[in-house]
Amino acid sequence: MDKSIIINGEQHPIDVDNEMPLLWFLRDRLEKTGTKFGCGAGLCGACTVHVDGVATRACITPVGMLAGKSITTIEGLSENGDHPLQKAWLNNNVPQCGYCQAGQIMNAAGFLATNPTPTAEEIDSAMQGNICRCGTYQRIKKAIGEAAFELAKEVS
Structure with a gap:
């Protein structure tokens, strides 16, 4: 093996x-x-x-x-840090302390791979297992929605 x-x-x-x-x-x-x-x-x-x-x-x-x-x-998500989620994170000023951000982004990327056009409720549900001690959940949710929109544009 x-x-x-x-x-x-x-x-x-x-x-x-x-x-x-x-x-x-x-x-x-x-x-x-x-x-x-x-x-x-x-x-x-x-x-x-x-x-x-x-x-x-x-x-x-x-x-x-x-x-x-x-x-x-x-x-490994993006060689240049230009994955739509990474860009949306910056556009929406998501990070504060930044500690949870890699895990948040990786969870969101896995979620968007299986659900490219999520509702707000689906984003909330998918991200519940990721804790942000700074409480930037609304910005995280907005960034994921923005990234989903950008990813959909790339596909079409």
């Missing part, structure tokens, strides 16, 4: 204990520090990455379970 994973398009051997959380593999082994530690229990969403396109909490996902999988971190 392949004991490696693809992270942001690059193959990496899994050369750590299989139980090591993906979060620490990313941060400590690969020095990809955009993914943040929040609660350590998969409740706050700060550590959200994509595993085969699905938003996943990296703090509770053992790296050994990911052999052969493709992981995308905030660093």
